[in-house]
Amino acid sequence: MRRTLGILSLILGAFALLLGLLAKPVIYPSLTKVALDQDSTSISRGENMQALQVSADGVAKLEGVTLLSTRRVVGIPGLAEGNNAFWQTTVRSEVEDGPLLTLSDEGVSLDRTTAMATNCCGDYIAVGDAAAPDEEAERQPIQHDGLFFKFPFDTQQEDYPYWDGALGRSVTAEFQGEETIEGASTYKFVMALGPEEVSESEGLPGALFGTDEPVDAGRIYQNTRTLWVEPNTGAIIKGLEEQNVHFAPRDTSLPTVPITVGTIGYTDETVAANADEFGSSGSTLAIIRDHLTWIGLVAGLALLALGAFLTLGGSRTPRPAGDGAGYDDAGYDPEYDDTYDAGADGAEDTELLTRRMHRERDTH
Numbered sequence: 001m002r003r004t005l006g007i008l009s010l011i012l013g014a015f016a017l018l019l020g021l022l023a024k025p026v027i028y029p030s031l032t033k034v035a036l037d038q039d040s041t042s043i044s045r046g047e048n049m050q051a052l053q054v055s056a057d058g059v060a061k062l063e064g065v066t067l068l069s070t071r072r073v074v075g076i077p078g079l080a081e082g083n084n085a086f087w088q089t090t091v092r093s094e095v096e097d098g099p100l101l102t103l104s105d106e107g108v109s110l111d112r113t114t115a116m117a118t119n120c121c122g123d124y125i126a127v128g129d130a131a132a133p134d135e136e137a138e139r140q141p142i143q144h145d146g147l148f149f150k151f152p153f154d155t156q157q158e159d160y161p162y163w164d165g166a167l168g169r170s171v172t173a174e175f176q177g178e179e180t181i182e183g184a185s186t187y188k189f190v191m192a193l194g195p196e197e198v199s200e201s202e203g204l205p206g207a208l209f210g211t212d213e214p215v216d217a218g219r220i221y222q223n224t225r226t227l228w229v230e231p232n233t234g235a236i237i238k239g240l241e242e243q244n245v246h247f248a249p250r251d252t253s254l255p256t257v258p259i260t261v262g263t264i265g266y267t268d269e270t271v272a273a274n275a276d277e278f279g280s281s282g283s284t285l286a287i288i289r290d291h292l293t294w295i296g297l298v299a300g301l302a303l304l305a306l307g308a309f310l311t312l313g314g315s316r317t318p319r320p321a322g323d324g325a326g327y328d329d330a331g332y333d334p335e336y337d338d339t340y341d342a343g344a345d346g347a348e349d350t351e352l353l354t355r356r357m358h359r360e361r362d363t364h
Helices: 002-031 268-290 292-312 334-339 347-363
Strands: 039-055 058-075 084-095 100-111 124-127 160-164 169-181 184-204 215-229 236-249 257-266
Touching: 002 268, 002 292, 039 100, 039 236, 039 268, 058 257, 160 184, 160 215, 169 215, 184 236, 184 268, 236 268, 257 268, 268 292
Parallel strands: none
Antiparallel strands: 039 058, 039 257, 058 084, 084 100, 100 124, 160 169, 169 184, 184 215, 215 236, 236 257
């Protein structure tokens, strides 16, 4: 048993030592790569919002509605190259229990570790027609910049460039502290954007602006986007946008018309699911990155030492020596006792009895 335990300790020690040596150079880098076959869905919800509905019947202003935005992200491994992933994202914005407002389809290539856009694999964007959602929209090539879906593994407490689709460029996501969201430790990043004119429209229906004449107007974009990021994985646990997107007519005597106005953010269910998944995996990555090397080395060396001692060390307990030595040590043959006859007479019997008494004394 002793030798078996020793061999088992040696095997476990060697494994722990190898684990510690490989933790940072091999194990951690292999785990800090985004999936090629990503498949996830997040839902955002905003109450008491203003929106603009464009349909076959014309354009209508919506007041006090609840909007839902559903984003699905799917990886396409066949388009990925090198250390890049290619993810497709579709976004549907609609009134809760009501009409579809907008839909889009976008393809983005990103570095699997840094999460930065690389434009290696045919990035595109397609904006669908809400009046004909089943029709495939034409894809247009696009150059992305900065982060798009997530932050890098081992996110730092610093600013990062983050893609904004409305502006068509990356903007600065400013680090603004740490917060705990649903039990997960996160870094908070804020982007304060606009107001900025992003496009111009001519001949908009005058009825939107309270006039009978067509109206030329600029599309004004203003948004404060806040993201809470689990730093070990770079995953976005919670997102919130305070939007003020509207048409500003060239004729300043006319009122502005809201396109999307209000606050919309991840639903409680989406936040809870993200915190549960990425809070747990983030803790595991932190242990591998920061502690596994020393845990493996210390445990491995200790087990190896124990295994060597159990396998090779130790000895039998020595028999006591000196005046108390038994008759075995003095050359006494214990089998001689078998010849003793309790009923025999003479000196021979006396000698046998004396030897037995001495032996019993030494034993006790």
